Amino acid sequence: MDRLEKALSSAPVHIAVIGIAVLWTIPTAGLLISSFRYREALTQTGWWTVFQEPLNFAQFHLGNYVDVLTSQGMGQAFLNSLVISIPATIIPLFIATLAAYALAWMQFPGRQLLFVSMVALLVVPLQMTLIPVLRTYNLLGLAGTFLGVWLAHAAYGLPLGIYLIRNYIGSLPADLIEAAAVDGASHLKIFTRVVLPLSVPAIASFAVFQFLWVWNDLLVALVYLGGNQNVAPVTLVLRNLVGDRGQDWHLLTAGAFVSMFVPLLVFFALQRYFVRGLLAGSVKG
Amino acid sequence: MTTENLLRVLSAIAAVVLGSGGIVVLFFVANWLVDRLPRNVRPRLLPLVYLAPAVLLLFIYLVVPSLRTFYLSFFDARSRNFVGLANYIFAFTDRGMLIAFRNNILWLVLVTGISVGLGLIIAVLVDRVKYEPLAKALIFLPMAISFVGASVIWRFIYAYNPPDVAQIGLLNAIVVSLGFEPVGWLVNRTVNNLALITIMIWLQTGFAMVLLSAAVKGIPKDVIEAARIDGANELQIFRRITVPMISSTIVVVATTIIVAVLKVFDIVFVMTGGLLDTDVIASRMIREMFNFRHFGRGSAIAVILLLAVVPVMLTNIKRFRQQEATR
DSSP, X not given: XXXXXXXXXXXXXXXXXXXXXXXXXXXXXXXXXXXXXXXHHHHHSOGGGGGGSTTOGGGBOSHHHXXXXXXXXXXXXXXXXHHHHXXXXXXXXXXXXXXXXXXXXXXOTTHHHHHHHHHHGGGSOXXXXXXXXXXXXXXXXXXXXXXXXXXXXXXXXXXXXXXXXXXXXXXXXXXXXXXXXXXXXXXXXXXXXIIHHHTHHHHHHHHHHHHHHHHTOOHHHHHHHTTOGGGXXXXXXXXXXXXXXXXXXXXXXXXXXXXXXXXXXXXXXXHHHHHHHXXXXXXXX | OHHHHHHHHHHHHHHHHHHHXXXXXXXXXXXXXXXXXXXXXXXXXXXXXXXXXXXHHHIIIIIHHXXXXXXXTTBOTTSOSBXXXXXXXXXXXXXXXXXXXXXXXXXXXXXXXXXXXXXXXXXXXXXXXXXXXXXXXXXXXXXXXXHHHHHHHHHHHXXXXXXXXXXXXXHHHHHHHTTOOOOOTTTOTTTHHHHHHHHHHHHHHHHHHHHHHHHHHTSOHHXXXXXXXXXXXXXXXXXXXXXXXXXXXXXXHHHHHHHHHHTOOHHHHHHTTTTTTTOOXXXXXXXXXXXXXXXXXXXXXXXXXXHHHHHXXXXXXXXXXXXXXXX
């Protein structure tokens, strides 16, 4: 009897939770199903009609993916996104960790002030920097190059990275560092042998956060890579697909999933780190 | 064809290695150089080696350009003649700009209110079911999707076909099955802004839920138990205990979403291009920059964006530091 009452009273909770979870999943699921359907079927019937004959696998194929990867430049874009995202994650990671170490464990005047001013740059919206940086890039011939995007993303990611990693490194036990210093270890040795291995959690969460940020970015790519199709990442190519082929759903659906594949993989594999980065990154601009 | 693809992949790998390795090599070279110096100079130069790359990058990409943008906002389209406050006057009087401000306020109120409200409700409810991790992952998932990807997902939901053809967009299929005429969600000026705002709510609710859920789990169980014994019902517990106890997290989540909304541009840019009265401040700035080539106005709008973001960010950082201190 008691059990029945409990089940009855919690029924609304289950309905609400399951309802919202389903509601939140339908948009993505609909797109995923559609991306495997044939072009004609896609434009004539809704994707939910596949459930009328759920075991009929003949209604699905991989053609849309082949099409979008080869003829629409999504394959090259996928490579470009990797080429942009990996260095644009590693460069700020390395620079931020170095700076964080110096700010936490080196003695020099103005240390605290420097740290606070670096973190204060979190409040600057990217939009404040686009026009002058783009003009300088045009002068130096850096517009439309990977190097230009790497450095820009690295700089934009630094304030958060320094904040996250400095707080973590600063909380390491001082005895450890001092003991190593007494043993005559140089800063380089302490940094590479002691501090780096211990800071993996903070470094990982910044890495996941920055990688997803860069991979999903449209603004920086749009402004600094402009119309150069050879170096365009997936977000830019997908956006151009929407502009040029707005009614070709077989391309748009498959293209969207090509662009989402890596972030979803990272998300499921490293969700824990992503959440931690997000907790701290809730101040990222 | 295959050799060409192989070359592409190889050049991609080479670019990644060069880009990532270059900075590491630079650091070790600098370190080696400092080590060659006399002993008494070393400790003073070493912090420089560690900090120089960060300071240089921040200066070149954030500090100097921001000051320059502020300066350019007082000049004309080509940045040649001083025009005083003309760009700012334009920003606050032009009809298109006023619509952008109106839309942005609508975005702020709806996205922040609904995302935080829904996130809070889900955070409390999900705490009581066994399949909590799965439900959370599903709702949180959109966080990993780019704004462009999300825009494509929702374009498909909003797809419109004339009334005499079968609807392929889910929303219009539902509307038609209820016996109404299909709606052009993205072209109809009364609903198109709401259609775009929905996308942002879908993206941000999971974020709000994850943070608020962590806070809800931090509430001591005995407090809740004591209230139950005193005869408080679930709604009273929610209003009198849960919400006040996690209020600081609610503020952090709300301010974060506010800042994200102030800077939103991708959704508008991909879905409507800012046409049909759907512009927001950030998308308008990009249009001034690229479509109208008016760098003075673009800069002025960027400055306005900064002025809108700074106070919100400062509260957030202050709150956050308090939280860090009490952790």
